[in-house]
Amino acid sequence: MHKAAAIIQANFRRHKQQTDYKRRCWAVTVIQQRFRAQKCKELQEKRYQDVRRAVIVLQAAYRGIKSRRMIGKRREAASVIQSAFRVHQEISSHFRSQSDEEQILADEEGCRHSSEMLPSLEGKTTGPGGSPGRAETPFYGCGFPSPQAIKIQRALRAHWALESAKRQIQSVVTIQRWVRARLQRRRYLEDRRKVVMVQRVVRRWLARRHKAAAVIQEVTRKFLLDRRQKRAQRGIVKAQALWRGHRSRMLSDKPKLVKLRLRLRKISAEVREEDKLCNKTSSALEYLLRYKHFSFILEALKNLEAATRLSPECCERLVGSDATGVIFTLIRSCNRSGPCMEVITFSVQILLNLSKYHLTIEAVYSVENSLETLLDLLQKYREKAGDKVAEKGGSIFTKACFLLALLLQDERRAQEVVKLPKVLDRIRSIYRLTARKHKMDEERSITRQRINASINGSFFVPPTPRKSKPPPKFVPDWVLRKDKLKDVVDPLRAIQMVAETLAIVL
Known part of the structure; x- marks a missing residue:
């Protein structure tokens, strides 16, 4: 009874120790799993931030390149418009100078004609009754405008032409700016859609990869745990078998069995190659x-x-x-x-x-x-x-x-x-x-x-x-x-x- 009680106590203590060991192993496994999951999460988040920063840098560089290209195009367009406007001004000034010369020649001819007619008009300046009258001031008719009026008209027409050219240039610039803004907005939306699609695919791929890694880790841990348990079980069974064999030999080891064992060892040592079963x-x-x-x-x-x-x-x-x-x-x-x-x-x-x-x-x-x-x-x-x-x-x-x-x-x-x-x-x-x-x-x-x-x-x-x-x-x-x-x-x-x-x- 004492021996049976000792065996029962030993089995109970073994069961208790095994239960405690399994519980600790389970707790350690859960802690390791959570820690590995946290580390994996940090690693994935760090990779995502790196990818996000790289995408932002690429987007900024791409937008800078596009902006510089558009500014260069605007400068080229403005240079073309300015050169065309200057050519137009030169041509207008040339034609205007020709018309001014013709007007001056016409005025000189009119003045000359007037000066020729003045002596004839002086004799007719006497008043009624033959008394000498007052001298009349020079008269500029419709065909003979004054030089001051010509200058004023010329300046006014130049001012009007400049204002019209400025309004046209401003309209052209506004239309070009609006068209370029629409094109840039369209290209930006297209690039943004592509980037969002790429990010979505990358996030989906990362999520699938993370899930696959989690499944692989879970299966691997389960396999390793089963292998450790089987190895421990085999070790325990082998130790039990060895102990039972040793105990059986100690309890039932008789001289006949000793002789039989020695004979078997001797026969095994003396066995020849041709005596093998194969x-x-x-x-x-x-x-x-x-x-x-x-x-x-x-x-x-x-x-x-x-x-x-x-x-x-x-x-x-x-x-x-x-x-x-x-x-x-x-x-x-x-x-x-x-x-x-x-x-x-x-x-x-x-x-x-x-x-x-x-x-x-x-x-x-x-x-x-x-x-x-x-x-x-x-x-x-x-x-x-x-x-x-x-x-x-x-x-x-x-x-x-x-x-x-x-x-x-x-x-x-x-x-x-x-x-x-x-x-x-x-x-x-x-x-x-x-x-x-x-x-x-x-x-x-x-x-x-x-x-x-x-x-x-x-x-x-x-x-x-x-x-x-x-x-x-x-x-x-x-x-x-x-x-x-x-x-x-x-x-x-x-x-x-x-x-x-x-x-x-x-």
């Missing part, structure tokens, strides 16, 4: 495929039976070398003699070992006339009453039935066999003979037991009949499990298994 398999295959001497073939079959019973790699190597066809040919070439029956026994056992392995059972079934060969074995070695070779051929019969049942557990193969002619009739006939032989053996055994009971004076209890069981699932002999089923050795049970596999009504 090398024995290779040599046995070589003997089976090359030699025709009966002793060599029998020794090769023994080695192959041990190899296929103990190693799946040897089964695959045997199937890969196409030895199954040779084995079936060897079975068909044997007769009912004792050595041939021994060869058939080992051959059927090899095929049975291959049929228990799911990777090689198809190779056994796919050999040409394999099912016919097995049915011939059942027909040839069925147990008859009073048969001389019944004891020797009994194992061949049960092994062949067992092999046939394993091959026909697949529905596709069973349907193919049912379609063959006279297969069901042959199996029913073999079953009837086996059942009659089994019944006669039971009656003979009961009669013998009754005679022995009457001689000994004891009471005889007849045995209860056994119920038939469904065909079980068998595994290869290298699978060491406690629930592994043994091979069928009862002839009646073996033929019943074949009939149940094919769903034959007996």
